[in-house]
Amino acid sequence: MAQAAQKPNGKHTAEASKDELFQYYRDMLLIRRFEERAGQLYGMGLIGGFCHLYIGQEAVVVGMQAALRDGDQVITAYRDHGHMLAAGMSANGVMAELTGRRDGYSKGKGGSMHMFSIEKAFYGGHGIVGAQVSLGTGIAFSNKYRKDGKVCLTYFGDGAANQGQVYESFNMASLWKLPVVYIIENNQYAMGTAIQRSSSETHLYKRGISFNIPGEEVDGMDVVAVREAGRRAVERARAGEGPYLLEMKTYRYRGHSMSDPAKYRTKEEVEAMKTKHDPIEHVKKLLIDAGYASEEELKNIDRDIRAVVTDSAEFAQKSPEPDPSELLTDVYIEA
Numbered sequence: 001m002a003q004a005a006q007k008p009n010g011k012h013t014a015e016a017s018k019d020e021l022f023q024y025y026r027d028m029l030l031i032r033r034f035e036e037r038a039g040q041l042y043g044m045g046l047i048g049g050f051c052h053l054y055i056g057q058e059a060v061v062v063g064m065q066a067a068l069r070d071g072d073q074v075i076t077a078y079r080d081h082g083h084m085l086a087a088g089m090s091a092n093g094v095m096a097e098l099t100g101r102r103d104g105y106s107k108g109k110g111g112s113m114h115m116f117s118i119e120k121a122f123y124g125g126h127g128i129v130g131a132q133v134s135l136g137t138g139i140a141f142s143n144k145y146r147k148d149g150k151v152c153l154t155y156f157g158d159g160a161a162n163q164g165q166v167y168e169s170f171n172m173a174s175l176w177k178l179p180v181v182y183i184i185e186n187n188q189y190a191m192g193t194a195i196q197r198s199s200s201e202t203h204l205y206k207r208g209i210s211f212n213i214p215g216e217e218v219d220g221m222d223v224v225a226v227r228e229a230g231r232r233a234v235e236r237a238r239a240g241e242g243p244y245l246l247e248m249k250t251y252r253y254r255g256h257s258m259s260d261p262a263k264y265r266t267k268e269e270v271e272a273m274k275t276k277h278d279p280i281e282h283v284k285k286l287l288i289d290a291g292y293a294s295e296e297e298l299k300n301i302d303r304d305i306r307a308v309v310t311d312s313a314e315f316a317q318k319s320p321e322p323d324p325s326e327l328l329t330d331v332y333i334e335a
Contacts (some may be wrong), residue, residue: 014228018292024066024223025283026301028058031082032280033302033309034091038081038098041313042258047098050127051112054082056253059279060185061086063226064153067234071148073121075136076155078113079185079252080125083155087122091312101319108322130156130163133182137169140180140243151179151237159190161204170211170243177242181233182208183244185220187252192264205247213243218330220248221277251277 016024035053054061057079065074065086076083083166084094089105097104097115103116113127123139126132136154143150160166161184173180184204188195193200205215218229226248233244251273255262262270287293 014224016224016227018260018287018290020066021283021287021290021292022301024059024062025280025287025298026305027062027086028223028280028283029063029302030091031058031085031307033060034085034095034312035081035306037309037313038095039254039258041099041316046317047112048100048330049111049113050078051098051258052079052256053254053258054079054252055274056279057119057185057187057220057250058082059223059226059282060183060220060248060250063223064183064230066223066227067230068151068153069248071121071150072234073123073136073139073143073150073152074155075123075139075152076133077123077129077157077160077265078125078127079157080113080115083125084115084117084120084122087117087120089117089120089122091308092315095115095288095312096319097321098156099316100321101316102322102326103315103319107326108319109326109330130160130165131282132156133160133163133166133169136182137173137178137180140173140178140237141176143179144176149165149238151181151234153181153183153234155183155185158184158186158188158195158204159193159198161186161207162199167207167211170208170213173243174208174213177240179237179240180243182239182245184247185250186247187250189252189256189264190263191256192260194264205245208243208245213245215245215247217247219250220250221279221282223279223283230328247296 035055041054061082074083074087076267093105097106097110098112100108102108105117113125116124133154133156136152139152141312157183175288186204208215219225229246236244284298
């Protein structure tokens with residue numbers, strides 16, 4: 001019998017400590033400032049190819065990362081810089097890769113959509129829509145086979161939720177009770193088409209029902225709500241009860257990529273999300289209302305974060321380009 005998906009009843013009731021809130025604030029702010037600088041470097045021609053910014057969606061990765069243990073894995077799509085930073089990858093290494101430099105995580109050969117860190121258990125951004133869902137399911141299969149107690153977070157978007165390989169992966173993950181948590185980052189527009197125009201069932205947390213995968217809709221603009229949902233899902237998967245599906249209702253402030261003018265939505269809609277639902281401002285308010293921090297203290301944190309990001313941009317521009325001899329390394333293997 002299919003397990004019911006569930007929609008949340010209002011705001012979360014969980015609480016976060018002073019130290020936790022400060023950490024979430026710093027982590028989200030680092031992603032926000034990093035992405036803003038990446039957008040500037042793209043405009044200057046220092047980042048080539050495609051570049052998909054994560055501005056507005058920061059609470060999803062920060063909240064989910066807070067639900068993990070060391071060794072748990074993460075795999076995602078091409079809007080991936082936030083996931084890398086949340087996983088603990090250095091701003092210097094990520095920015096160097098964005099600019100195609102030798103000190104980047106993929107030696108300057110992967111760029112925005114294809115960088116990895118085995119050390120941080122980050123198994124990449126992936127440029128093919130939905131491809132990472134099958135790969136994340138495979139990582140979870142490996143975890144179960146090795147009995148290592150690890151859980152794999154597998155992220156994809158509302159557009160990828162309509163891809164066929166997603167449902168093939170769901171079927172196998174449920175059949176074999178694999179330790180995987182599927183996270184749909186529903187920013188409501190995929191590449192540029194509103195979800196109501198592209199999906200016959202717009203409540204994406206229900207997509208796993210026919211595979212006996214329970215699902216839950218989460219306020220993806222609230223980092224504590226994300227963390228709590230993430231903990232439930234991860235604990236269930238780690239206990240051997242199989243996959244779980246989390247639909248994060250979130251919103252990207254920028255276009256799909258840097259080349260997208262985003263004319264399919266109104267300026268008023270975007271501004272309303274920024275002023276009423278911004279994930280960083282939400283945590284800022286929690287810190288101030290609880291008496292944990294003053295405006296001045298939070299400004300100092302912002303100043304420190306901006307310095308880290310400025311250093312990463314300078315580091316990237318000073319890093320040398322890959323030597324032409326590296327063109328075929330890490331591509332083919334002698335057999």
